[in-house]
Amino acid sequence: DTGVSQDPRHKITKRGQNVTFRCDPISEHNRLYWYRQTLGQGPEFLTYFQNEAQLEKSRLLSDRFSAERPKGSFSTLEIQRTEQGDSAMYLCASTQGSAYEQYFGPGTRLTVT
Amino acid sequence: AQRVTQPEKLLSVFKGAPVELKCNYSYSGSPELFWYVQYSRQRLQLLLRHISRESIKGFTADLNKGETSFHLKKPFAQEEDSAMYYCALFTQGGSEKLVFGKGTKLTVNP
Numbered sequence: 001d002t003g004v005s006q007d008p009r010h011k012i013t014k015r016g017q018n019v020t021f022r023c024d025p026i027s028e029h030n031r032l033y034w035y036r037q038t039l040g041q042g043p044e045f046l047t048y049f050q051n052e053a054q055l056e057k058s059r060l061l062s063d064r065f066s067a068e069r070p071k072g073s074f075s076t077l078e079i080q081r082t083e084q085g086d087s088a089m090y091l092c093a094s095t096q097g098s099a100y101e102q103y104f105g106p107g108t109r110l111t112v113t
Numbered sequence: 114a115q116r117v118t119q120p121e122k123l124l125s126v127f128k129g130a131p132v133e134l135k136c137n138y139s140y141s142g143s144p145e146l147f148w149y150v151q152y153s154r155q156r157l158q159l160l161l162r163h164i165s166r167e168s169i170k171g172f173t174a175d176l177n178k179g180e181t182s183f184h185l186k187k188p189f190a191q192e193e194d195s196a197m198y199y200c201a202l203f204t205q206g207g208s209e210k211l212v213f214g215k216g217t218k219l220t221v222n223p
Contacts, residue, residue, distance in 0.1 A: 055209075
């Protein structure tokens with residue numbers, strides 16, 4: 001296990017298209033987080049899962065965003081009808097329980113044209 | 114409100130000089146604070162957390178609850194310390210997540 005992985009690393013899409021990102025956490029970690037980072041900002045929390053249960057969603061997560069973690073392993077984040085304001089780096093992190101150290105993936109950079 | 118403030122967007126020092134990256138927080142609960150670092154073309158990684166009170170790569174940070182601060186310090190900066198540094202607060206009590214500051218870009222000049 002080489003750490004948290006994310007796919008794709010880069011995505012360019014046209015406004016109005018749907019996109020889906022995948023995150024594979026460290027295998028024994030039961031918590032998985034999604035963050036979004038825009039230029040000049042720190043990562044901002046979007047949502048998190050404990051096993052397959054989605055425990056919290058940020059107000060940043062509009063109805064166009066949906067996240068799943070169907071079997072408590074990998075997770076997907078889908079954005080429907082993308083807008084230019086969705087352009088950002090989407091980061092995934094995992095951790096064991098509520099242990100504080102979160103291990104981050106390399107991120108998926110989304111560009112909406 | 115939960116907030117982390119890093120007042121310096123950019124910080125430039127010379128090799129061998131002391132460095133201090135400032136972080137202030139606002140949180141009604143008992144704070145759990147961290148410093149994360151991102152080197153060029155690498156992923157975000159934990160540098161240190163206040164509960165462990167350890168020194169990593171020569172960096173230390175002390176939680177000052179009276180001043181609500183968690184400044185990161187190193188007595189002698191090295192060129193390899195050049196990176197983006199983020200202070201983060203872990204919130205608890207039903208909403209368990211990291212709240213990040215905007216980050217400080219540290220450049221250590223030769």
